[in-house]
Amino acid sequence: LMAQLGQNSRNSHLPPSSDGPAGRPPEKKPPRGDAKKKRGGQPGHEGHKRELLPVEKVNKVVELYPGECENCWAALPEVRDENATRYQVTEMPPVQPHTTEFRRNAVACGCCGYTTLAKVDQVPASPFGPQLMSLITLLTGVYHISRRHTVELLHDVLGVRLSLGAVSAVEARVSDAIAPAVQEASDAIAGAKVKHADATSWLEAGKLRSLWTIATSAVTVFKIFVDGSADTIKPFFGACKGILVSDRAKVLSFWDMARRQVCWAHLLRKFVSFSERDGPAGQLGRELLDATAVMFRYWRDLRANKLDRAQFYAWMTPLRTQVEACLERAAAAGIADFSGSCADILAHREALWTFVERTDVEPTNNHAERELRRFVLWRKRSFGAQSERGHLFAERVMTVAHTARKQGKNVLAFLTACCKAQLSATAAPSLLAAESVVA
Numbered sequence: 001l002m003a004q005l006g007q008n009s010r011n012s013h014l015p016p017s018s019d020g021p022a023g024r025p026p027e028k029k030p031p032r033g034d035a036k037k038k039r040g041g042q043p044g045h046e047g048h049k050r051e052l053l054p055v056e057k058v059n060k061v062v063e064l065y066p067g068e069c070e071n072c073w074a075a076l077p078e079v080r081d082e083n084a085t086r087y088q089v090t091e092m093p094p095v096q097p098h099t100t101e102f103r104r105n106a107v108a109c110g111c112c113g114y115t116t117l118a119k120v121d122q123v124p125a126s127p128f129g130p131q132l133m134s135l136i137t138l139l140t141g142v143y144h145i146s147r148r149h150t151v152e153l154l155h156d157v158l159g160v161r162l163s164l165g166a167v168s169a170v171e172a173r174v175s176d177a178i179a180p181a182v183q184e185a186s187d188a189i190a191g192a193k194v195k196h197a198d199a200t201s202w203l204e205a206g207k208l209r210s211l212w213t214i215a216t217s218a219v220t221v222f223k224i225f226v227d228g229s230a231d232t233i234k235p236f237f238g239a240c241k242g243i244l245v246s247d248r249a250k251v252l253s254f255w256d257m258a259r260r261q262v263c264w265a266h267l268l269r270k271f272v273s274f275s276e277r278d279g280p281a282g283q284l285g286r287e288l289l290d291a292t293a294v295m296f297r298y299w300r301d302l303r304a305n306k307l308d309r310a311q312f313y314a315w316m317t318p319l320r321t322q323v324e325a326c327l328e329r330a331a332a333a334g335i336a337d338f339s340g341s342c343a344d345i346l347a348h349r350e351a352l353w354t355f356v357e358r359t360d361v362e363p364t365n366n367h368a369e370r371e372l373r374r375f376v377l378w379r380k381r382s383f384g385a386q387s388e389r390g391h392l393f394a395e396r397v398m399t400v401a402h403t404a405r406k407q408g409k410n411v412l413a414f415l416t417a418c419c420k421a422q423l424s425a426t427a428a429p430s431l432l433a434a435e436s437v438v439a
Contacts, residue, residue: 003273003276003277003337006276007273052086052088053088058088063078063080063084065078065079095157095158095159096159097132097158097159097160098129102122102123102124104117104118104119104120104122104123105117105118106118124423125423126170126173126423127166128162128166128170130416130419130420130422130423131412131416131419132158132160133170133173133174133415133419134174134412134415134416134418134419135154135412136150136154136167136170136171136174137170137171137174137397137415138411138412138415139153139154140167140171141171141174141393141394141397141398141401142397142398142401142411144374144377144378144381144382146381146382147164147167147168148164150167151163151164151167171390171393171397172389172393173419173422174393174397174415174418174419175389175392175393175396175397176422177415177418177419177421177422177428178396178397178400178415178418178428179396180418180428181399181400181403181414181418181428181429181430181431182221182395182396182399182400184430184431184432185219185220185221185399185400185403185431185432186221188216188218188219188432189214189216189219189221189238190238190239190241191241191242192216192218192219192241192242193242193243193360194216194242194243194245194358194360194361195214195215195216195242195243195244195245196213196214196215196216196244196245196246196365196367196368196371197212197213197214197215197237197244197245197246197252197365197368198212198213198246198247198365198368198369198371198372199211199212199213199228199233199249199372200372200375200376200379201379202224202375202379202384202385202391203379203383203384203385204224204384204385204386204387204388204390204391205384205385205386205387206383209224209225209226209227209384209391210224210225210226210227210228210232210233211223211224211225211372211375211379211395212224212225212228212233212236213368213371213372213375214236214237214368215367215368215371215402217367217406218403218406218407218432219403219406219432220371220399220402220403220406221399221403222375222394222395222398222399222402223236223395224391224392224394224395228251229251230250230251230252230253230254233251234254237254237255240254240255240256240259242259243259243260243261243354243358243360243361244259244260244261245260245261245263245361245362245364245365245367245368246260246261246262246263246365246368247262247263247266247365248262248266248344248345248348257348257350257351258350258351259354260348260350260351260354261351261354261355261361261362261363262345262348262351262352263363263364263365263366264292264295264296264363264364265364265365265366266365267292267345268289268292268296270341270345271285271288271289271292272285272289273285274286274288274289274330274338274341275288275289277338279335280333280335281330281333281335281338284326284329284330284333284338284342287326288323288326288327288330291319291322291323291326292323294319295316295319295323295363296363298312298315298316298319299312299355299363309359312356313356316353316356320352320353320356323352324346324349324352327342327345327346328346330342331343331346371402374398375394375398378394400414400415400418400431403431403432404431407431407432409431414429414431417429
């Protein structure tokens with residue numbers, strides 16, 4: 001019970017937001033010599049200034065000339081200085097919505113008198129254009145502004161009036177438009193050599209659902225399931241190719257242990273909780289914690305090019321033996337709520353050191369956790385979705401937004417291209433093709 005009461009974000013899976021005053025780390029006091037240091041940039045710090053746009057991107061140039069000489073007060077000619085000092089002021093022009101009206105005229109035949117009405121298929125299916133629909137989607141699905149606030153913002157900024165129901169209808173239409181791009185991202189994830197996976201909870205009309213992500217350096221895919229069981233999520237992971245970086249979740253047991261990497265950030269928090277216990281468990285926990293700190297120091301030195309790969313491997317070999325030996329002693333100690341956890345870590349022995357053997361694998365799953373962060377914040381503000389259509393929109397638009405940014409694409413421009421393709425019944429743009437990158 002005392003161990004449970006002492007749980008916080010440093011020694012368990014709990015988020016930092018759940019830490020009470022007692023669980024928060026103490027505030028760092030500045031050294032005595034820096035006690036009088038002012039806020040902001042310090043003396044000697046190189047400042048950051050706003051960069052000027054190139055001349056070809058400037059809409060208007062105003063040339064300023066001195067009227068008279070400051071020495072003899074004679075009138076001066078307006079001669080352009082090639083090295084003139086440049087200043088730029090950026091303003092947003094007045095935004096006016098552009099509305100197109102379609103009229104279906106009925107025309108009577110002069111020969112037989114029969115009246116024919118213009119075909120309805122010439123009228124766009126949506127009362128909103130592709131760019132406006134994409135902007136609505138960007139606000140609600142990417143920046144997670146509430147639908148009610150989105151309606152108010154569009155009226156205040158663009159002068160466009162629409163209802164809450166119209167916002168929901170636009171989301172459904174854009175969700176269908178970006179479906180091919182989501183499938184393209186899913187196909188790319190399946191063949192990735194290294195991928196990070198993590199999960200969190202999601203709500204659908206108050207019912208608990210399971211939100212999963214698989215992410216690489218180039219692609220991120222989200223998927224919401226009715227539950228997080230192995231049978232449910234396994235199709236999402238495809239043919240189980242490549243190295244999977246994750247925590248020790250039992251539902252991932254279908255992935256070959258030799259092609260996994262267990263997250264050491266999770267293990268670090270577990271070892272912190274061990275070290276806070278009394279008796280032999282605390283002693284073994286502190287030994288594991290010290291070894292983990294050394295391992296992360298080696299890893300940081302490798303990333304900073306202070307160690308080469310061969311030296312890193314040589315230093316990690318005895319450390320690896322030390323950690324496994326300590327875990328074996330801990331598993332054999334027969335201590336409740338301690339030995340079993342150490343035995344489970346040993347069961348993942350093959351997945352502990354993949355990052356030592358492979359240059360493209362990291363020891364932590366921070367990449368997937370960072371990808372989930374925005375989804376978690378969205379859930380906290382909106383309490384999830386209210387329907388299957390809602391969570392389908394959420395997983396699709398977040399997949400497109402995160403992947404587009406990794407691909408160097410403008411999210412609004414890509415959403416607009418997808419909507420235009422849907423309205424014109426043409427092929428959807430590629431989310432991954434380099435030639436479709438929009439600056």
